[in-house]
Amino acid sequence: ADKVVLQLKWVTQAQFAGYYVAKDKGFYEEEGLDVEIKPGGPDIAPPQVIAGGGADVVVDWMPSALATREKGVPLVNIAQPFKSSGMMLTCLKESGVATPADFKGKTLGVWFFGNEYPFLSWMSQLGLKTDGGPDGVTVLKQGFNVDPLIQKQAACISTMTYNEYWQVIDAGIKPEDLVTFKYEDQGVATLEDGLYVLEDKLKDPAFKEKMVKFVRASMKGWKYAEANPDEAAGIVLENDATGAQTEEHQKRMMGEIAKLTAGSNGALDEADYKRTVASLMKGGSDPVITKEPEGAFTHEITDAALK
C-alpha cells in the first residue's frame, strides 16, 4: 500500500473525525493507501512539519498556510472539507459587552500561534487598536482553556463552536449569561481546516494520484461521520492515546463539526477563498500577507477525486 503521513493541527478529537473514520472504516485501505495520522498539539506547526519532510499532507487553517507560502514554503490547498468557520468570541454578559462597539477598553482572550489573524483583521475593521491603550482593547494570549473567562481575567475569549464554548457551559455558566460573536456572522471568517501539500511535490503524477485517492477516501470518511456522529465520536475516542477525552464531549463536538463540514464536498469554494485573502490583506498595521497569493490552491485533486 502507498504510505501517506497526515499531520493534524491539534490533538485527537472529533474535529478530525473524518480522517479517523476513513482510516477505521477501511476507506483508505480500499484506495490502497496506508495512512498514518499524527496528532498535533500546542507546539506543533504543521507547515514546519511538512517543510521538514515529516508529513505528506497537513491540516491547517488558511491564514497560516498563506503566511507560510509567503515565507517561501509553497503550500497548496488541495481540498477544503470545512465549509464554514467555527470560531467565535464568547463574552460574559455581566462584563457589559453586548455589541462589538462595547469592546473598547476590555480585555479579550485570543489564540495565537497563527490563529490570531481573523481576530486582528476584525479589530482593524472595527478600528480598534490592540496595543492595550484606552482607545483599543487589551489582548491576552489565551491558554488552551476557558479559564480566563471563568476567572474573569478577560471579558471575552476565543472559543470554537464545537469545543470551548461547551466547556464554558460545562463550567456552570448558562447560555443566557453569555454573548457570542461568530466570525462567520461578522464577515471576517477565514477558512479553517483545509488539506495542504507542498507545491513541487504536486508535479509528481504519482503523488498527485496518491492525493486524489486520499482526498476521496477522506471525504468519504467525513460524510460518514456527518451521518453517524455517535459512531464517529466513538472512533475518535478509540484513537485518543491520552485517555483524557470523554464520550459525552466528543459526541457533542461531532455534532457541531458536522454543521461546519455540511456545506462542503471537499472542493474549495473560490468565493470563500477570495474573502479570506481579502480579510487577511487588510489585516491592519501588520497584514498577514502583503500580496495576492498565486497558485495557493488547486482544484485538480478534488476534480479528479469527485469525478
Next chain:
Amino acid sequence: MEKPSFLRDRIMPVGTILLALLVIWYIAVIFLNAPFERDTAARAGTPISFSEIVPKTMFQQRPVLPAPHQVVAEIWDTTVNKPITSKRSLVYHAWITLSATLLGFGIGTLLGILLAVGIVHNRAMDRSLMPWVIASQTIPILAIAPMIIVVLNAVGIAGLLPKALISTYLSFFPIVVGMVKGLRSPEQIQLDLMHTYYASPSQTFWKLRWPASMPYLFTSLKVAIAIALVGAIVGELPTGAVSGLGARLLAGSYYGQTVQIWSALFMAAALAATLVIIVGFAHTAVLRRMGVKP
C-alpha cells in the same frame, strides 16, 4: 544514645508536616473555590451563606483548587481501578514518561560527565566550549524542540528518543556545572602527589578526581534527574502529546479538568521524589564504601 525508630524518626515528622499541609490545603480550597459558588448563586439570584458554600467548594466539577480527597479519588480511580495497559491508567502514562526520563537522564549524565571531563582536561574546551554550553541552556527548549523533532523525524528517528533527547538537553547541564567543580575540587597536595608519580591524566582522573568529585556528582544527579523528568514531560508537547504525563496534563488543562491536572501533577511529583530518593540511597551507599566518617 537512643536507638533509631522507624515510626518516630520517619513517619512522625513526615506525617506531621503532611497533616499541616493538608489543613492549609483545605483552607485554601474553601477560599479559592468560594468566589465561583458566590457568582453562581448571584447569577441565579439566590443569596448563599458561607456555611452553605463550604461543602460545595469541596465537590466542584472544575475547581480552581481541587480538594485533596478529589485528587486522591481520581488517582485511585486511574491507577488501581484501571488495568495498567489501559490508556486511561495513570500508571501507563507514568511509565511512558518514566522511560523517556530514564533514557534522557542516562544520556544526559553521560554527556554531562564527558563534557566536564573535557572541560577540566582540555584548556581549549574550557575556554571555548563552556560559554556555548551555557548559551545552549538559555535557548528555550520548547522553541526549538519542534525543529529538533522535525529534523529527527526526517532522518527516521521517532518515538522514545526525541523525547529523551529533550530531557537530555535539560539534564546534562547541572551535571556539567557540578562535575566541573567536583573534578577540580582535589586539594593541591593531592594533585601534587599524582604529579610526583607522573600519573597519566586518566590515572589522575580515576584515582583522584573522580572519587573526589562524588559529593558534587550525586548532588548534581539529584537535580538532573528531577529536571530530566520535567524535560520528558515538556518534550511530550512537541512530539504530539499523545501519551505520557505531559499529554495528561495538557489534555487536563485543555478541557479544564483541574482534578485530572492535579492528579497527573501528583503522579509526576511522586515519580520525581522516588527517583531523587533512589539517587540519595546510591549516594549514601557510595559514601559508605568510600569510608566517609559517619
Next chain:
Amino acid sequence: MNSALIVGAIAFWLIAWAINEWLVRRKFKNRTAARAARLAVPLLFGITILVLWEGLVRGLNVPSVLLPPPSMIWTRLINSLPTLWADFQQTFLKAVITGYALGCGLGFLVAIAIDRSPFLQKGLLPLGNFVSALPVIGVAPIMVMWFGFDWQSKVAVVVIMTFFPMLVNTVSGLAATSSMERDLMRTYAASWFQTLLKLRLPAAWPFIFNALKINSTLALIGAIVAEFFGTPIVGMGFRISTEVGRMNVDMVWAEIAVAAVAGSAFYGLVALVERAVTFWHPSVRGGQA
C-alpha cells in the same frame, strides 16, 4: 545544493579550530596579549559555529521556516529592537529576576530550616523532593489561574523551578565540612548560628554557587515556557510561540539570541561573584592538571 558553500564553511571550521588549539597552547609574555587570547578563543569558536551554520543552511537550501541563516536573524534582530526590548523587560527583568531571587532565596531558607531542626529535616526534606519535578506544563496553567496572566504567574513558575536545585545544593553544601573543622567550632562552644555563619556557609558556597549557576539558565527557560500558556501579548515566550505559528522563524531566533545573550551574561555575573567568594576553593585557586 551549493557544495562550494558547504566546503567553504567546513574548511573555515577546521582552520578556526586549529587556530584555537594553537592559541590555548601558546604562552604569552605580554599580559594584554594573554587576555586578548583568552577572549579570542570562545569568540572564534562562536564565529565558527555561525559561519558553519550560514554555510550549511544556504548550501543545503534548508527552508527558512525550519532554520534561517544567522545573517537573516541578525537583520531581523536589528529591525525589531523595540519589540525585543519590550519582551526582554517583561520576561527577564520582571519575571526571571524576581522569580530567581525568590526561588533561590526560598530554597536557601528551607535548606537552613531543615538544617536547623532535625524534625524538619526528616519531615520536610522528603516532601521537598516532591517539589523537585513539578512540570512547568502542569504548573503554569494553575499559576495563571491563581496569579493572573501577567508576569506574576511566571514568577511563581520560576520560583517552583529554581527552588529544588537550590535546596539540594545547599543541603549538600552544608554537609561539606571536614570533621576537624567542625570539632574546632565545638571547642568554642559556638552556637548553631555561629557555626553556620563562620564555617558551614563558607564551606557550602561552592555548592550554592552551582545551584545559582544552574538556576540562572533554568529560570529563563521556566519563564519563557510559562509564557506559552496564557500571557499578555508581550514577552519573550509569547513572541517565540506566536512567531513560530506565523512562520517568522527569524524572529524566533532573534528572540532566542536575546535570551542566550541575557542568560549568558547572567550566568557570567554569577560566575564572577563565585570567583570572588570562593577564591580559596581548589577549583578556583587552580592546580595543574
Next chain:
Amino acid sequence: MTITPASVVSARSLGLTFETNDGPVNALTGVDLDVNKGDFVSFIGPSGCGKTTFLRVIADLEKPTSGTITVNGTTPEDARKNRSYGYVFQAAALYPWRTIEKNIALPLEIMGYSAADQKARIERTLDLVNLTGFSKKFPWQLSGGMQQRASIARALAFDADLLLMDEPFGALDEIVRDHLNEQLLKLWDRTNKTICFVTHSIPEAVYLSTKIVVMSPRPGRVTDVIESTLPKERPLDIRETPEFLEIASRVREGLRAGHSYDE
C-alpha cells in the same frame, strides 16, 4: 573518690573503644588521672597510644564508652559550653577562606570580643608566635610550621583556663621551639593556667611539666605518672642539670617499657 575542688580534670577507669569496619579498636582502657589547677601535664607515649583520644575526651569531642570523667568539676560537655578550654589540634585546621589574622580572630568573634580587643589580641599572639607580617596571608601560602604556629596563636588569643595542646611544636625547629617553650612557661606562670600538653620530645616534656604522664598502646593506658621535682623557675640551661637528666631517663625507661618494639 572525692574530687578536690582544685581538680581540673579527673578521670576514673576511663575507657574508649572505637567501632570500625573491621572490629573494635581499644583506644583507651582504665585510665585514672587527676590534673589539678595550675598543673602543666605532659602526655608522652608511642604513636597511636591514645593521647589525642584522651585530649578529645576532655574536650568533649569524643564520648568515653566506660568510666567517668569530670572537667572543672562538671561534665566535659558543660565545661565545653563554658568555654573553659582552648584546644590546639595536631593538624593546624585553619579555615582556608580566612587570612591568618581572620583565623585567629575566629574564636574572638564567636566569643564576642570587641573589635579593638580583637585587634590587640591578634597582634599580641601573632607576635608571640613570630608571624607578624604574615597576618594577611592565606593558610595555603604558609609553610607547615607557620601554619602550626598560627593555630597555636588562635588557641592563645582568648582566655581559657585550661589549654589542651596536641603536639603543638611538632613541626618547629629547635630554636623556635625553645623560644616558644619559654614563652609558654612564662604565660603559664603569669596566668596560672592548667595545661595538658602532648609531645614526643622527652626533653620538652621534662622541661615544661610539673607532671609527666607516660602512656602505652594497645590498649592505650597510663603506665607511669612522674611528678617533676624541678623548680618552677626554669631557665633553658636547666636541661643540663643532673636532676633534669634523671627525670628524662626515667621517662625514657617508662616509654621503652610500654613500647612494642623489642629491640
Next chain:
Amino acid sequence: MTITPASVVSARSLGLTFETNDGPVNALTGVDLDVNKGDFVSFIGPSGCGKTTFLRVIADLEKPTSGTITVNGTTPEDARKNRSYGYVFQAAALYPWRTIEKNIALPLEIMGYSAADQKARIERTLDLVNLTGFSKKFPWQLSGGMQQRASIARALAFDADLLLMDEPFGALDEIVRDHLNEQLLKLWDRTNKTICFVTHSIPEAVYLSTKIVVMSPRPGRVTDVIESTLPKERPLDIRETPEFLEIASRVREGLRAGHSYDE
C-alpha cells in the same frame, strides 16, 4: 661549573619568588648546591626558610623563577617523568576514600606493578613502619603519627633512586623515630639510594646525614653545608661520641646565626 656524572641534584643560583595578594614572597634566593649519588643530605633551618620549597623545586612541583637546577642530569620535569624519586610530604596527604593498604598501593597501581608484587610490597612496607594490622583502616581512623607512617610507607613501596622526605618523622615519638632512623639508614646503605631529608631535629640530622645543609629565612638561602665525618656504619650510641656532638654544635651554631630571634 661542570656537573660530575654522579651529581643527582645540582642547583645554581636558584631563586623562587611567590606572588601573593599582598606582594611577592622571596622563598629562595641564590641557592647553590650539589647532591651526589648515594648522598644522604639533611636540610635544617627555621620554619619558613624554604626547605619545603626547595624539595618541591627538585620534584618539579614548583618552577624556579631564576637560576638553574638539574636532577639526574636532566631537568626536574624529565626526572619526574622518569619516576626517579619518591616524595614524602610534610602533611600525610592520604586519600580519604582509600584504606591504608589502598593508599600504599596507589603508586604501585599507577606504575603498573603486578597484583602479587603490590601485595608483597604493601605487606613489607607496612611492617617496616609498624602498621601491620591497620591495613584495612581509613586514614581518619588512624592517629596523626600513624598517618605519617603510612605516607612514608607509600613513598618506600616503589623503587625510586632518589627519596625526598619532608619532615617524615616529625609526629613520631623518640623510640619509633630511632627505630625508623635505623631502618632508613639500613635501607639507604643496602640500596645506595640518594636521600634529601628535611628535619628539625639536630641529632637526627647529624645521625643520618653525609651532608647537612643549614638554611636561613627571608629570603631563604643556604648558609652552611657541613660534610659529616662520621663513618657509614652508625650504631645508635654513636650519638654520644664527641665527634657527633661537635658536628651537632656546629649545626646549632649555623642555625642560630641564621635565626631571626635575637635572644
